[in-house]
Structure formats: C-alpha cells, structure tokens
Amino acid sequence: MTISLIQEDYWHLVYESEHKTCNRQNEAFETVWQYPVQLGQGSYCSIELRDGLELGIEQRQLHDELVICLPERTHPIEYVFCVEGKGECISSISSGQYALYGSGIAPKETLVYLADEPSLEINVHIEPSVLRSFLGSSFDPTETPLQYLFRDQTQIYTERIGVTTAAMQTALHQLLNCPFTGVIKKAYLESKVWELMTLLIDQELRQHDVKQQANRLKTDDIERIHHAKKILLQQVSDPPSLLNLARQVGLNDCTLKRGFRQVFGETAFGYLHNHRMETARQLLIEGEMNVSEAARSVGFSSRSYFAAAFRRKYGSSPREYLRQH
Numbered sequence: 001m002t003i004s005l006i007q008e009d010y011w012h013l014v015y016e017s018e019h020k021t022c023n024r025q026n027e028a029f030e031t032v033w034q035y036p037v038q039l040g041q042g043s044y045c046s047i048e049l050r051d052g053l054e055l056g057i058e059q060r061q062l063h064d065e066l067v068i069c070l071p072e073r074t075h076p077i078e079y080v081f082c083v084e085g086k087g088e089c090i091s092s093i094s095s096g097q098y099a100l101y102g103s104g105i106a107p108k109e110t111l112v113y114l115a116d117e118p119s120l121e122i123n124v125h126i127e128p129s130v131l132r133s134f135l136g137s138s139f140d141p142t143e144t145p146l147q148y149l150f151r152d153q154t155q156i157y158t159e160r161i162g163v164t165t166a167a168m169q170t171a172l173h174q175l176l177n178c179p180f181t182g183v184i185k186k187a188y189l190e191s192k193v194w195e196l197m198t199l200l201i202d203q204e205l206r207q208h209d210v211k212q213q214a215n216r217l218k219t220d221d222i223e224r225i226h227h228a229k230k231i232l233l234q235q236v237s238d239p240p241s242l243l244n245l246a247r248q249v250g251l252n253d254c255t256l257k258r259g260f261r262q263v264f265g266e267t268a269f270g271y272l273h274n275h276r277m278e279t280a281r282q283l284l285i286e287g288e289m290n291v292s293e294a295a296r297s298v299g300f301s302s303r304s305y306f307a308a309a310f311r312r313k314y315g316s317s318p319r320e321y322l323r324q325h
Helices: 007-016 128-135 166-176 182-214 219-234 242-249 253-264 268-286 291-297 303-314 318-324
Strands: 002-006 030-034 040-050 053-062 065-070 073-075 077-084 097-101 104-106 109-113 119-126 159-163
Touching (some): 007 065, 040 182, 077 182, 119 182, 128 182, 159 182, 166 182, 219 268, 253 268, 268 291, 268 303, 268 318, 303 318
Antiparallel strands (some): 077 097, 077 119
C-alpha cells in the first residue's frame, strides 16, 4: 500500500504530534516531532543553531510507502547524510552516501519514503548568506567550482551525490553522540555541522580536480579502469594484486594506479577497503552475521585487525556500534 500526501497535509499531521520529550535530553533550541502513528514510528528533531542554520535528525520506520508531493519552492543550501537504511528517493541515497544541494528554486517534485526498513538521516539547511559569512569576506564563489551552491531564486537548484568518507563518518558519529548539554551542546553541534560542510567542500574541490585530470585520460583507459573496479568488487574477499589487476585489464600498474585515483578519487585498494568496511557494517546491522562472520565474508582473516579497522572508520568497535544502533 502507498500513502500519498501533499507537503502541507504531511506537515500538518506531523505538527499535530509535537512532543517535548525524546531519548536525548531536550533543550530550548530543540523541537521534536514524533511520527504520526498512522504513518509509522520515529521522530524528527529540529535544532536551530543560529538564524539561517538548522540541523535535523530524522529516524523513521514506516508502515507503508509514503509519497509526498512537493510544490515549487525556494531552496536553501542543504546537505543530507543517510546514516542507516534508505534516504528519500529524490536523491536516491542509501546508507553511506550523502546529497549536497545548492540554493535556488526547487521545481515540483515527488518525495518517496520506503516502508519497513528503519532509516536514520542527518540534514542541515544553510542560508547562502550564512555560508558566505562562514567562508569569509574574501570568498568569491564565482571564481571557484562551488558557484553552483549559490544560485539565485530564478535558477533551478543543483544536486551532488557522494560517498560518505571516513572523516565524515567520524563527525556524524560524534554529532549523534554529543556528550554535552545546554549552550555547550549547541556550540558543539554547530562545530560538527560546519566540520561536515568543510569536508563536503573539500570533497567537491577534490572531485573537480580529479575530473579535470580524468579528462586528460584516454577514453579506452577510463573504460579499463572501470573494469578494474568491477573486478575488485567481484573479488572482495580475495582481490588480485595491483600488478595482476593491471594485467587483467590491459594496463601497466603505474597507469592503473594513477588513473584509478583520478577517476575515483582514491587508490584502488583504498576504494576496496572502504567498500569492504561498508559491506561488513551493513551485514552487522542486518543481523544476519556476527562480527567474525562479517569480517570473514569481506576478506578479513583476523577479527582483531577487522575490529581495529572498523574503529578507525566508524569511531567505535563493531560491538559498540551495534549497541548504539
């Protein structure tokens, strides 16, 4: 069954269920809405950090697929991290991915939330003037690859989809597990929001440089590099050496090493490692494997080495992570 609502009716249902208690200690700058029982379970916590800067933490598990029809509207700068489950389907993101939106005008769109699977999302809305102030008076977006973030209200907003890096994962974990209360909590959360924005900007600039470099690669080489990535993902638990991988796709190892970083923004085995860790994390959350089984399934023969690698990427041991989630 699918439930369809216009945006106004959806928020009317949510606002009716305004609730002032939550698992975390509420502060004056926080408002929490519980999901209407007719739609599912979960909550949306809105935290106003300052004028023009708002943090949202949304947890949900719906009874039925939910379709929300959005009208044409002005759009701030926004980023969304899908921490668990599937994100809203305008951006088609899932766990371990983010969406970065620029300002401008948003056309009529349909937002789809999937049923049954629990999800956790972090979203942040930033007015363009607030981000300009954060970046400093000398910042001129027209002279950088970031100009798409600052479109006026006559232009359609733009969207970028990316993979959550290890540094972003750490900042998200710290944000969700804030150890403070009161004004210190507010300051701490704002620092994490800006840390994430800084990491996103850094990622955008790096990818711009990578695309410029990739444009100088031969089309045939790029196809071979994509084939190399496919081989790595097919042989996650027992990957070939770099030299063997290069031979399989018909490149020398230096070209593969340099080209893989240019096309994908990281080394071949850095890419493989991150894929292994994310696959193992998903297996643990789904509850189908214990820590040892998940480690072996992605190619870790040592449980202790896997636990150490997991802690470096996600900020806690596998068992601690499962308890928190």
